[in-house]
Amino acid sequence: MSKDNHKIDADDRTIFDVLNERKYTVDYFQREYSWEQKHIEQLVTDLTSSFLDAYSPGDSRPSVEHYNNYYLGPFVVSSKGGMKSIIDGQQRLTSLTLFLIYLNNLQKELGGNESIEPLVFSEKYGKKSFNIQVEERKECLEKLFLDGCYEVKPGDDESTVNMVRRYADIGEAFPEDIKGNSFPYFLDWLKYNVILVEITAYSDDNAYTIFESMNDRGLNLTSTEMLKGYILSRFDEAKDREKANRFWRDSIQSLHLHSKDEDQRFFQAWLRSQYADTIRQGKAGSSNEDFEKIGTRFHSWFRDNLAKISVDANSPEDFRTLLHTELKFYLRAYLEILEGQRTEKAGWENVFYHSQWGIADSLSFPLMMAPLKSTDNPDVTRQKINEVASFLETFAVRRSINFRKFGASSVRYTMYSLVKEIRGKTLNSLRSILTAKLAEMPETWEGMGEFHLHGMNRAFVKFLLSRITGFIEQQSGGATNFSTYFLNNGKKPFEVEHIWADKFAEHRDEFEQRHEFESYRDRIGDLVLLPQGTNQSYGSMPYSDKVEHYLKENLLVKSLHPKAYKNNPNFLKMNERLGLEFRPHKSFNKSDIDERQELIQSICEVIWSREPIP
Template sequence: MGSSISGKAFNLNALFEKPFYQIDYYQREYAWSADDVRTLVTDLFTAFDEHWQDGRRRWQRTEPEHFFLGPFVYVEESRGVRFLVDGQQRFTTLHLLFMHLRRIADSYRQPTTVDKLNRVIGEFNGNRLRFRIDIDERREFLTRLYNGVRFELDVGAPISVRNMSFRSGLIKELLDQQLTAESCAPFVDWLLNHAVLIGIKAGNKASGFKIFESMNDRGARLTSADLVKSFLISQVGAHQDELNERWRKMLARVTTDREDANAPKEFLKAALIAHYASMGDESSADMREIEEALNIWVRKKAEARVGLKTSEDYFTFVNDLIYLSEHYVRFKKALSKPYLSDNLEAVYYNAVNGLTNQLQLVLAAVRPRDTATDAKSKARLVANYLDRLYVSRMLSDQPLGARDFEAEYRVLIPQLRMCETEPQVAETLAAALPPESFQAIYNFQLRGNNKAQVRYLLTRLTAYVEVGCGKHDLSAEYLNEDRAWQVEHLWPNHPDWYNHEIPERGDFLVLRARIGSLVLLHRKDNASLNDMRFHEKIQRYGRQNNLTAVLDPGHRRNNTFIRDFVNDKDNKDNDLGEHFHDFGTDPKMQTVVASRTELYRRLCQIIWKPQRLGFPTFEPPELAEPARQNEPAPPPRRRPTPNARTAIARMMKHGILPDGVPIFARASNYRATIDGDGIIWLPTGDAFVSVDEAGRAVSGLDKCDGLDFWQVTGEDGATNSLRIIHNNAKADGRLASTQRRR
């Protein structure tokens, strides 16, 4: 190619700590999708969890394995400046990741980690911060992000900046869900030192672009999907030419986005997992090989798993894949917007909620020769099942990542493979639906790590009421990635204004964050209300969505749409009218929260009623007596699923602290207890798996290091933080890791 070429492995520290990167303006815009970002963040945390636990390496290895992020091509422009020929999508995403990690580390008061991240984010020259990826049009956005100042996108914002803004919001939500005070610093160290890219250094730009073209020339480079096709077509005998042409048309169909070169591979992976992968004891290895080495799995398992022996078998298999692809394309389109006319809106909802592998379960229910109507009906049932399961797990504070649903997939995929008809799919899924009264909603509240989930629940409740009152379904607008719609607290963050009713500040903050204290408002309206008191806000609510507007005493008067809504059969049977009303201008906070929470619970029962979702009728679970308007009752004690890997759970398991030990907040003396599984219980009946989130809930802090925040008084009367007790136990060997060497 006319100049020297060399390759070298870089960890992220070496890659970003000193050099600056430039990209020509005519190069491709930053265009990573939400799924691309979710996949990267999920893969990073999965790899991190393989090697670390409780701030230390889990396995006794001299060095954790490196996590490979792929190759990139660059040219050394001058001393300390590199021209990035290929790799800007990953570089830009990693840079955004560093920015949000810095924000979290700063919130947890971890200056050493903040300093490490500052060095890979940029370099100060006087008062001006020069970012490692040094591009003029991005500088204002990155500066505001670094300083924690909101960036308002205008109509003429460059595409790259718009996409960076959207993906930045998603990265924030994903990191807030994953990171705790304990895991933040170890994750940053692991990321900077053990995530690597292979740099291909070209002598000049011309050489660099030739390398880039060589690496990305689709005509010269065989993908795993191409290798699968080559193997299969070679086995079908006389029908090769016919199937080859149909295969090409299939690939054109599934590649709905020209930029998505992985589309054929993603279809084949979903189809093979849905219809052929083992779901038994060896399922993890089987699914992993399909994910990582698709063509190798097909060759190895062609006979054993797929049943391919004769040329006729191969012909039928390829033919079925082609027919299945037509259904897949239809479902793939439903990922990007709610197809209300086809009743496939739940496919979109699941995509918004990050269930990136849902089409594996959907395709398991679909036969290649199903009609479009039958395929859509089956897909609707599967998507509705997943949506209801997601909401149920969300309210119960269970993990919600795509991989956290794989246990259900392994059980259901073999069962769905046996279903030929829509009624059979419905019966299979109905049997798997857990009984759900939605009682857990009484303890559901806005926390530091679940803002996206709260916004989703309010979206569904708000949209249902709006449609019932004769308005359009605005779910897609509420859930849009610009996050223009926000969660609004009915009460301002001023505990002292309400201490006549709720003397304890921590109790007020917990009650203020409960779902019954929250509504959905557009960002501009939310900002305009600011710190208004409840009686001032409700005067402005009359022009908002009906679920919010009903709090305005004048809204329901002479409103025939609301009268028709509460008298609708489903709504009337659930006594919505008893709770769908205003509370006057000066109600008790506890009264409003109890009644609104019960309203939300009843809406959940209607929206996710099995019969409404297409499932057979079955007896609903026994319900607790609902709270009455003038009789606010404490919420039922909901016990979340313990997480044995948290620091506090390990302390309880090893007997470092006794079951039921009282703890108190350092600053306010607010009291709580910890049970034997490491669950933190507040006097309000609210329970937390994370000491960070329990501390955040009663302090009002954006981030809280729970081990520092919570204190314990020992038998000798001495007071220490949970962190001191934890560190002492580690130092004297009482909290030694029990993990076995692999």
């Protein structure tokens, strides 16, 4: 290997330097894009909060040059023959590309003409291509770039599905207060003040060595490590420090079993849930407050706010109580929430449902932990967490059927105010507050009357149908549940399918225009869940033939056929007990869709009622 092959360069680069008309390939071993909602939401929140902390209305655009810089971390590339291959950092760079596509589409809506496109795609040798080149993602990125949406198709890989979901999450997380006069300032700041370190190796072997070193060893002290150092320094006795150190080490290890950044998310959730009093006002030029400071540098906030935490800086006893009583209790609760999110299990169902469709973790975890007190027994702790999770799921579902956003930027003030309102409340008080909050919501179940499938809500429609289908099965004594229909679990996944075949000609007696037919066909009353491939075999059949096949499917589908009501006592008892109005449909016309739409609304009202299910 030549001397040049051993060469390594490390340079700080702005986002403009990194992405503007530059081409990268992505190695096969890290092709999958796997960021979750919490990761993209954290990225957007950190970037926008850092910008808003520096921006003041009335600033000139050139003054952005003197705003604070934001360090986004390192990425590693292997450079060979003039082409750079991303070895480490493609998750972050792919997320930035999605963010830039969103910003480019947003500026079209706002009437802007800033230069963003060269950061996303550029021309080389007369051919335009995306700057981060992965062939499998090309179609999805093109649709997002041109139309702002992409409808996931059967056969799309997990990276594509994930990119579509993360793109939607960006729209939910991006704050309204940067959509006005400050928008071009934000673009300038993002392009020229956000810094990455580009580490370039000139052989694959060297690049992989750097990649392994960066992932095996921490490069900088994290907020968690700095908080640990401060807390341990408060103990005078060596035995106290050693005990605290052991507890801290074991605690962090238990969090890292879930993810390498879980420790930081835990401290953010704990401190916000129990001690944060303020949040940045929703207008440009406002300063970051407790909520934002905990989200970025919680170790500094902790040290500066000991009075809020009821800790005396010179009292080892206070720190013993904080560590071995308070932190220990909230850590256990946090870990139980994480476990509850993993699988659908008795007593924790609401946590699981909400994790599949609900508000961002940065808000939901502080909310679920807010009413807890370290004196609560395990059962009360579980009930409080599930009460909040049930409220949050109901909130998200009702917003969704009314086509309202519930991303962090849309509901942060509402949810943060609620954190303070339910903090430390008893179980009965908590239930009363949450019931009242739902009663005050302007988004009611009446929105179900117009609810339909569209290009960007297929994931929610599948969630909704999975909850309804699983609920009916469970209430009728069936063995399947929500997870059966929503998750793949190594089997054929269930897919959202239309009862009506896509044949406008067969419905001309009820619709004059094709778009009217298509609009009705996408209503929730015409949609069911069927195993992948099932509907393809008889999807184009007339309803009278298709309904015969429905007898083999789940009860929500089977209920269309008259035979579902014979020799099926559990289903009939469930129907009567819950006051539902299931009935068979010998034909399926426009009025039948209306009727099924009303049925689904009534099922939703039972599922998400605050009253116990009879």
